[in-house]
Structures are given as structure tokens and as C-alpha cells.
Amino acid sequence: MSKRIYFNAFHMNCVVHQSPGLWVHPDDQMHKYTDLGTWVELAKLLERGKFDALFLADVVGVYDVYRGNREAAVTQASQIPVNDPAFLIPAMAYATEHLGFAFTSSVLQHHPFTFARMISTLDHLTKGRIAWNIVTSYLESAGRNFGQPGLAQHDDRYDIADEYLEVCYKLWEASWQDGAVIKDRQRGIYADPAKVKDIDHEGRYFKVHGCHLAEPSPQRTPVLYQAGASPRGRQFAAQHAECVFVLGSNPQVVGQYIQDTREKARQQGRNPEDIIFLAYVKVITGDTEAAAHRKYDEFFEQISYDGGLALLSGWTGIDFGQFEPDQPLEYIETNAIRTIVHGFTEADPSRKWTMRDLAKYVGIGGAGPVLVGTPEQLADTFQEWIAAGVDGFNIAYAITPGTFVDFVDGVVPVLQRRGLMQRDYQEGTLREKLFGKGHARLRDPHPAAQYRRLWADTANGYAPTPGEHQEENSSSIAK
Numbered sequence: 001m002s003k004r005i006y007f008n009a010f011h012m013n014c015v016v017h018q019s020p021g022l023w024v025h026p027d028d029q030m031h032k033y034t035d036l037g038t039w040v041e042l043a044k045l046l047e048r049g050k051f052d053a054l055f056l057a058d059v060v061g062v063y064d065v066y067r068g069n070r071e072a073a074v075t076q077a078s079q080i081p082v083n084d085p086a087f088l089i090p091a092m093a094y095a096t097e098h099l100g101f102a103f104t105s106s107v108l109q110h111h112p113f114t115f116a117r118m119i120s121t122l123d124h125l126t127k128g129r130i131a132w133n134i135v136t137s138y139l140e141s142a143g144r145n146f147g148q149p150g151l152a153q154h155d156d157r158y159d160i161a162d163e164y165l166e167v168c169y170k171l172w173e174a175s176w177q178d179g180a181v182i183k184d185r186q187r188g189i190y191a192d193p194a195k196v197k198d199i200d201h202e203g204r205y206f207k208v209h210g211c212h213l214a215e216p217s218p219q220r221t222p223v224l225y226q227a228g229a230s231p232r233g234r235q236f237a238a239q240h241a242e243c244v245f246v247l248g249s250n251p252q253v254v255g256q257y258i259q260d261t262r263e264k265a266r267q268q269g270r271n272p273e274d275i276i277f278l279a280y281v282k283v284i285t286g287d288t289e290a291a292a293h294r295k296y297d298e299f300f301e302q303i304s305y306d307g308g309l310a311l312l313s314g315w316t317g318i319d320f321g322q323f324e325p326d327q328p329l330e331y332i333e334t335n336a337i338r339t340i341v342h343g344f345t346e347a348d349p350s351r352k353w354t355m356r357d358l359a360k361y362v363g364i365g366g367a368g369p370v371l372v373g374t375p376e377q378l379a380d381t382f383q384e385w386i387a388a389g390v391d392g393f394n395i396a397y398a399i400t401p402g403t404f405v406d407f408v409d410g411v412v413p414v415l416q417r418r419g420l421m422q423r424d425y426q427e428g429t430l431r432e433k434l435f436g437k438g439h440a441r442l443r444d445p446h447p448a449a450q451y452r453r454l455w456a457d458t459a460n461g462y463a464p465t466p467g468e469h470q471e472e473n474s475s476s477i478a479k
């Protein structure tokens with residue numbers, strides 16, 4: 001097989017993820033999002049189609065930027081109501097064997113100590129099929145839900161995320177040494193206390209004294225995803241991410257972000273090819289080109305203009321209710337997702353996007369481009385994107401399960417015939433399925449691996465690396 005293309009399904013535990021208006025379509029099932037069966041069936045479908053993972057977005061605030069209130073979002077169910085994605089995963093994992101589960105959690109919403117245990121628990125229950133999409137939030141309403149006046153400043157949020165990860169890496173990689181769990185039933189010894197250490201983290205934003213409460217899970221650190229391609233976002237991705245969810249209206253825009261992030265990774269001493277870039281696309285297919293376009297037109301008739309602008313306003317932090325429909329968008333620096341505004345303005349000066357264009361564009365499946373065509377045409381298009389540096393795709397839906405049924409039954413066989421998509425899963429954890437055998441755990445020079453190695457390098461356990469927050473703020477770490 002030539003280099004295979006990676007595929008994720010992009011979803012959310014709510015009625016309307018990215019296609020406002022379409023939840024009323026007769027073939028859409030998302031009004032049953034509170035029914036576990038909906039999700040188990042989706043997971044089984046995706047595994048039948050050999051998808052790498054189900055990628056679950058999440059928010060912890062409401063979309064109230066559009067016209068300064070949440071009326072449009074609530075009326076159109078634009079990501080509200082929204083349930084917690086993590087609770088879906090054990091049931092879906094139990095019904096499947098290989099599908100990965102990438103879920104989103106903002107560094108705002110859980111203390112890292114609690115979150116690290118939650119991930120370890122999920123990684124155990126899924127036998128190592130968990131990935132975490134690390135996000136820093138974009139809705140000011142989310143900040144207000146956690147006792148703050150709003151969100152911290154854009155780049156400061158990434159600084160907080162850096163330290164959040166440092167705490168998690170210590171818990172996942174440095175607290176329980178390899179071999180700590182003995183499970184000796186004859187002697188009645190479960191684990192060796194000499195091999196379990198407190199992390200004693202005292203940083204600028206977090207303080208965690210003790211040891212990790214969960215024993216090491218198959219991957220220890222989950223597969224790390226990141227989305228957000230502002231300059232600071234790319235820096236963060238270059239340091240931590242194994243997979244990047246990248247957004248742009250065409251391969252050239254996305255290619256720019258990828259090239260820069262790979263270069264930044266190289267500067268950090270990482271192999272730039274160790275990062276998988278998945279582009280955000282929406283896919284509508286049919287037996288003929290005309291059938292695919294008819295489907296698109298039918299969906300298009302049903303989209304909600306207000307519901308779409310409520311989402312777009314929330315993502316960008318710009319109230320799209322204030323503009324005339326034919327006014328072109330100019331770059332405005334906000335405290336929300338800078339990638340989206342940049343992608344529609346400065347990243348591609350050859351095209352001017354009016355408010356009307358944008359509302360139509362995001363209405364079906366959100367801010368990524370919509371690809372419409374026969375399976376053969378779509379396979380050609382995917383190859384054009386791959387040529388621009390993309391490794392795979394995160395497929396957003398118009399309707400569920402319809403979009404994924406069409407993809408699995410129509411597009412997957414064509415991709416497999418061309419040798420572009422896996423026919424069988426690799427054995428092992430999600431990381432091994434993505435990166436190959438021998439990649440169960442993160443390796444040097446990734447920062448997570450450095451925390452693990454530190455244990456081996458010091459006689460009595462964990463000690464800080466130069467430049468860590470502890471160095472500046474605490475002298476209590478070294479033991």
C-alpha cells in the first residue's frame with residue numbers, strides 16, 4: 001500500500017454539531033443523542049469502514065456572541081444542549097475492537113489531577129484506544145462558567161496548557177515506575193510502594209503533591225491531538241501534538257500551516273514526520289456527480305442561517321449579526337479561534353469572503369470545505385490534499401448516520417482499491433495503530449518521554465528538568 005490516508009469521523013455529543021437546521025432531516029438521528037444505542041451503532045459503522053477514530057468535540061460554554069445573546073443557538077440547538085463526550089466512550093469501546101476515541105477536553109474544565117485519572121481510566125477500559133484533543137477554549141461564556149470574568153488572554157491560555165500538560169506527564173509517566181505493579185497473588189502484593197512516587201508539582205498555575213491514583217494504562221499518555229493554528233497554537237502543537245486537526249478552505253491554506261508547524265517541530269528537536277495532520281472536510285457523495293450535487297442542494301435548502309452564524313460568531317469571537325450580508329470579512333484579532341478568521345482572510349488573499357458566503361459555507365458541517373462528488377472524484381480530491389502535505393482527514397457530517405453510511409459504503413471501497421486506506425487494523429494500542437509497532441509509548445525527544453526517562457536517570461525517583469516551572473517556583477521536588 002502507498003502511504004495510507006488516516007480518517008477520523010468528527011462528531012459531538014449533541015443534537016447539532018456543525019449543521020444547524022439539518023437535525024430535522026428524516027434521515028438524521030441526532031435528536032436521539034441521549035440514547036447510548038445511537039453512539040454504539042455509529043462506532044460499529046465506523047469500525048466497519050476502518051476509520052482510525054471517532055473524534056468528539058466539546059464546549060463548556062454557550063454560543064452567545066451572535067447578536068449578543070444565546071437565542072439563535074438555543075433555538076437551533078447549535079451545540080446546546082451538549083452532553084459530556086467522555087461518558088460515551090466505554091460503551092462504544094465495548095462494542096468495538098479497534099476504533100480509536102479522540103475526545104476534547106479544555107484545560108479550563110478539569111483540574112489536571114482529576115483529568116489525568118479520568119484519561120487513565122478510559123485508557124484502561126478501552127485497552128489503550130484513547131486520544132485527547134487538548135484545547136484552550138474560545139467562548140468567553142466558558143470562562144465565566146468557571147468563576148472567571150471571561151477567558152484568559154489567547155496566548156496565556158496556551159501557557160496554562162503547557163503547565164497543565166507538565167502535570168499530566170508527571171502523573172502519567174513519572175509517578176508509577178515500570179514494574180511497580182506486581183500483582184503477586186501468592187504473596188498478596190499488588191504493587192511495590194518503592195516504585196510509586198509523589199510528583200510534588202508546584203507551578204505557576206497548579207499545585208499537585210501526590211502520586212497518580214491510577215496504575216499505568218496501556219498508553220500511559222494518551223495520543224495527543226491539538227487543533228488551533230494561530231502562531232502560538234502552532235508552537236504548542238510542535239511541542240506536544242502527535243496529531244493536529246488542521247482547518248482551511250483549500251489545500252494551500254492548510255499546507256502553509258502544516259509546513260510551518262513541521263518546521264517548528266524540527267526546531268524543537270522532534271522529527272517533523274512524527275506528526276499526523278488531519279484536515280477538516282465535509283463530504284457529500286452519490287453514485288453520480290449529479291446525484292451527489294442533488295443531495296448537497298437538498299441539505300442546503302434546510303440549513304439554518306441564524307444557527308450557522310451563531311456558531312461562526314462563537315468560534316471567531318466576532319458578532320456576525322452586526323455586518324451587512326455582502327460585506328467582505330477582514331482580519332480582526334480576537335480572543336477566540338484565530339485560525340478561522342485568518343484562514344478566510346490573510347491566509348488566502350485571492351478570495352474575498354462576504355458574510356453571506358460564510359453563512360452558506362459553514363451551514364453544512366462547519367468551517368471546513370465541502371467536497372461533493374462521486375467516490376472516484378472524492379478519492380482524487382483527497383490525493384490533491386495529500387500532495388499539499390496533509391496525512392488524513394477529519395470528516396464532518398451533514399447528517400448522521402447518513403454521511404458516514406455513504407462514506408463507508410461508497411468511498412471507502414474506492415480508497416481501499418487504490419491502496420489509500422487500510423483494509424485491516426494494526427494490532428495494539430491506538431498509538432501503535434497510527435505510528436506502527438513499537439510505538440506504544442511516546443518516545444524521545446517528546447516531553448512526555450523525558451519525564452519517564454528522568455525516573456530511570458535518578459537514583460531515588462523523579463527530579464525536575466532544567467527550565468521547568470518548579471525550578472522557578474519551588475525547591476521541593478528533588479528527592
Ligand SMILES: Cc1cc2nc3c(=O)[nH]c(=O)nc-3n(C[C@H](O)[C@H](O)[C@H](O)COP(=O)(O)O)c2cc1C
Pocket residue numbers: 056057058059060104106134135136137138154226227228229230231232233234245246247280336337338339340
Ligand atoms: C478545527 C478546530 C477544532 C476545534 N475544536 C474545539 C473544540 O471542540 N472545543 C474547544 O473548546 N476548542 C476547539 N478548538 C479551539 C482550539 O483548539 C484552541 O485551543 C483555541 O480556540 C485557539 O485557537 P487558535 O490557536 O487557532 O487561535 C478548535 C479549533 C479548531 C481550529
